[in-house]
Amino acid sequence: xxxxxxxxxxxxxxxxxxxxxxxxxxxxxxxxxxxxxxxxxxxxxxxxxxxxxxxxxxxxxxxxxxxxxxxxxxxxxxxxxxxxxxxxxxxxxxxxxxxxxxxxxxxxxxxxxxxxxxxxxxxxxxxxxxxxxxxxxxxxxxxxxxxxxxxxxxxxxxxx
Amino acid sequence: xxxxxxxxxxxxxxxxxxxxxxxxxxxxxxxxxxxxxxxxxxxxxxxxxxxxxxxxxxxxxxxxxxxxxxxxxxxxxxxxxxxxxxxxxxxxxxxxxxxxxxxxxxxxxxxxxxxxxxxxxxxxxxxxxxxxxxxxxxxxxxxxxxxxxxxxxxxxxxxx
Numbered sequence: 001x002x003x004x005x006x007x008x009x010x011x012x013x014x015x016x017x018x019x020x021x022x023x024x025x026x027x028x029x030x031x032x033x034x035x036x037x038x039x040x041x042x043x044x045x046x047x048x049x050x051x052x053x054x055x056x057x058x059x060x061x062x063x064x065x066x067x068x069x070x071x072x073x074x075x076x077x078x079x080x081x082x083x084x085x086x087x088x089x090x091x092x093x094x095x096x097x098x099x100x101x102x103x104x105x106x107x108x109x110x111x112x113x114x115x116x117x118x119x120x121x122x123x124x125x126x127x128x129x130x131x132x133x134x135x136x137x138x139x140x141x142x143x144x145x146x147x148x149x150x151x152x153x154x155x156x157x158x159x160x
Numbered sequence: 161x162x163x164x165x166x167x168x169x170x171x172x173x174x175x176x177x178x179x180x181x182x183x184x185x186x187x188x189x190x191x192x193x194x195x196x197x198x199x200x201x202x203x204x205x206x207x208x209x210x211x212x213x214x215x216x217x218x219x220x221x222x223x224x225x226x227x228x229x230x231x232x233x234x235x236x237x238x239x240x241x242x243x244x245x246x247x248x249x250x251x252x253x254x255x256x257x258x259x260x261x262x263x264x265x266x267x268x269x270x271x272x273x274x275x276x277x278x279x280x281x282x283x284x285x286x287x288x289x290x291x292x293x294x295x296x297x298x299x300x301x302x303x304x305x306x307x308x309x310x311x312x313x314x315x316x317x318x319x320x
Contacts, residue, residue, distance in 0.1 A: 006236045007167045009206040013199050014174060021181075039173050046169040076166045 004078045004100055011101060014039065015117055033120045040124025041131070048129035051075060064133050065092050072129055077101075094126075102143065115143045164238045164260055171261060174199065175277055193280045200284025201291070208289035211235060224293050225252050232289055237261075254286075262303065275303045 018032050051071055058064045069081035073096070083095035101118050105111050119141040127139040178192050211231055218224045229241035233256070243255040261278050265271050279301040287299040 003163075003235075005207055005210050006203070007170060009203045010167060010170055010174070010199075012206075013203050014170070016202075017195075017199060035177075039170075039177060042176075043166070043169045043173050046172075047165055050165050075163075 004076075007076070008100060008104075011121060012104070014121070019117070033116060036117065036120035037124035037127075040121035040126075041128035042124075043121075044125040044128025044130075045132045047075065047125075048072065048132045052133070058133065061090075061135060062086065062088075064130070064135060065094075068126060068129060069094060076125065099143075112143070119143065164236075167236070168260060168264075171281060172264070174281070179277070193276060196277065196280035197284035197287075200281035201288035202284075203281075204285040204288025204290075205292045207235065207285075208232065208292045212293070218293065221250075221295060222246065222248075224290070224295060225254075228286060228289060229254060236285065259303075272303070279303065 015036065018035055022032050052067075055067070058067065065084060065086070069084050073079065073081050077096070077100045079096075079098065079100070081094045082097045083093075085093045085095075099122075101122060102115065105114065105118065123139040123141050127137055130137045130139075175196065178195055182192050212227075215227070218227065225244060225246070229244050233239065233241050237256070237260045239256075239258065239260070241254045242257045243253075245253045245255075259282075261282060262275065265274065265278065283299040283301050287297055290297045290299075
């Protein structure tokens with residue numbers, strides 16, 4: 001339980017910090033999500049570099065996505081992605097049924113509008129990791145019923 | 161190795177973020193250390209609450225400090241404090257010979273002036289944890305030869 005706690009609590013504090021500075025008029029409110037996403041991006045880049053230091057070269061994109069779902073997700077969230085689906089044309093859907101960074105929010109629809117700020121960092125995290133593996137992507141997330149987060153990874157390769 | 165990586169990298173990004181915002185003129189530079197310390201304080205509060213949820217009541221201050229050195233430090237840094245000394249009058253010195261958050265900085269005196277910003281968060285972390293256990297304290301850190309950080313916990317109880 002406590003293993004992922006330092007990361008989780010620090011993540012919450014970062015959100016708090018960025019939103020509080022915005023309220024003080026120091027930054028624009030609309031840029032908060034972008035800031036969180038950017039921070040996630042850089043953490044994802046650094047993390048994937050360490051994780052893939054000694055791994056074999058990846059066969060293809062699907063191989064990369066599997067690595068994200070297993071090793072990468074386990075390193076950050078201490079569990080694997082529960083479900084990976086793909087249309088084999090560049091779109092991947094990763095589903096985490098018990099997403100840790102939303103665990104503190106109450107289940108139910110009441111706080112659903114608060115969810116985006118708890119997902120932005122993770123979207124950036126995945127995008128940064130993929131980016132360092134040479135896969136340009138657009139990463140979005142959605143959450144239907146609260147604790148079951150469904151990070152939806154829409155991925156479009158830009159350069160061939 | 162990779163277990164503490166997400167926390168470590170996020171910690172570095174937070175420092176980066178706070179210092180970059182300051183450079184853009186959004187905040188005063190002198191307040192950065194305080195901001196990091198405050199963030200650490202709140203993370204320490206949250207963390208100690210989770211860690212002590214099921215522990216027995218602490219006998220005395222020394223008992224609390226031992227908990228910080230073992231369980232608390234292990235949770236955050238995946239290793240224990242190497243050396244705890246005290247004068248039994250409220251001053252405790254915790255020494256970590258391989259402090260993880262400084263591991264990325266090169267050994268040697270060249271970057272010694274960069275150390276404070278990598279220590280501020282941890283000082284707050286310890287102060288927050290102690291504060292939630294009812295121990296008011298002043299926490300400072302020093303680092304002599306680079307990778308051997310010596311978080312110096314000067315603790316003065318204010319209320320009796």
